[in-house]
Amino acid sequence: xxxxRLHHPTVGDIELDRVLGALSDPIRRxxxxxxxxxxxxxxxxxxxxxxxxxxxxxxxFRVLRESGLMHTEVVGKHRxxxxxxxxxETLFPGLLxxxxxxxGEGTWRESVDVSExxxxxxx
Amino acid sequence: xxxxRLHHPTVGDIELDRVLGALSDPIRRxxxxxxxxxxxxxxxxxxxxxxxxxxxxxxxFRVLRESGLMHTEVVGKHRxxxxxxxxxETLFPGLLxxxxxxxGEGTWRESVDVSExxxxxxx
Numbered sequence: 001x002x003x004x005r006l007h008h009p010t011v012g013d014i015e016l017d018r019v020l021g022a023l024s025d026p027i028r029r030x031x032x033x034x035x036x037x038x039x040x041x042x043x044x045x046x047x048x049x050x051x052x053x054x055x056x057x058x059x060x061f062r063v064l065r066e067s068g069l070m071h072t073e074v075v076g077k078h079r080x081x082x083x084x085x086x087x088x089e090t091l092f093p094g095l096l097x098x099x100x101x102x103x104g105e106g107t108w109r110e111s112v113d114v115s116e117x118x119x120x121x122x123x
Numbered sequence: 124x125x126x127x128r129l130h131h132p133t134v135g136d137i138e139l140d141r142v143l144g145a146l147s148d149p150i151r152r153x154x155x156x157x158x159x160x161x162x163x164x165x166x167x168x169x170x171x172x173x174x175x176x177x178x179x180x181x182x183x184f185r186v187l188r189e190s191g192l193m194h195t196e197v198v199g200k201h202r203x204x205x206x207x208x209x210x211x212e213t214l215f216p217g218l219l220x221x222x223x224x225x226x227g228e229g230t231w232r233e234s235v236d237v238s239e240x241x242x243x244x245x246x
Contacts, residue, residue, distance in 0.1 A: 016147075016152075016222060016223075017147050017148065017149060018147075020143050020144075020146050020147035020222065021143075021144070021147040023143050024139075024140050024141075024143035024144040024147060025140065026140060029139075092221050092222065093221060094217040094218075094220060094221040095217075095218070095221035095222065097217060098215050098216060098217040098218035098221050099139060099143065099215065099218065100139075
């Protein structure tokens with residue numbers, strides 16, 4: 001059985017419109033804050049922390065992943081999320097800090113080479 | 124006949140959600156960029172610069188004003204817009220620069236006192 005792979009935008013595919021749209025929701029910012037404070041999080045655990053429908057949480061996770069702000073790793077039957085602070089900080093320096101989300105724990109380790117914008121995540 | 128006054132959020136009413144939402148659109152960012160480059164702009168002139176409906180432009184102007192990013196002044200039958208860089212920079216330092224919109228020309232002059240968040244714009 002193949003390991004499930006979720007789509008993540010490459011450095012060259014990350015768009016400011018989507019990043020700002022993703023950051024414009026307080027629950028999505030709070031998810032990113034928790035990852036920075038407490039390290040990588042399982043989506044199931046995060047979903048229990050907010051008083052919203054599971055489908056809404058799934059939507060938030062997808063928006064964060066597709067914007068490029070978050071990395072989602074499939075671990076068995078679970079999904080574990082980290083922040084893609086490296087690429088975001090490279091593309092939009094200071095943005096995360098300016099909205100109260102400075103990098104901390106839970107940063108996905110990936111090489112960021114803006115000269116190869118289509119480079120795939122290698123991890 | 125009274126002078127038309129448009130509502131602008133006070134420092135204490137400006138919300139990050141709305142600021143980021145307003146910034147997430149390329150036309151709205153472009154409007155802010157033009158003001159910084161060329162100084163105060165008339166809405167009518169700006170509307171002619173983009174290939175979208177007038178109603179869409181009115182929506183963009185309203186979103187920018189209600190978010191706190193832009194000030195709209197009624198000048199006779201026209202509306203002239205400037206940027207509220209002082210309040211935005213005070214509330215979210217570095218945000219404008221991080222999204223490619225550093226302060227420049229066309230900044231609305233208003234005193235920014237975060238200790239009096241309900242202070243009305245005095246100009």
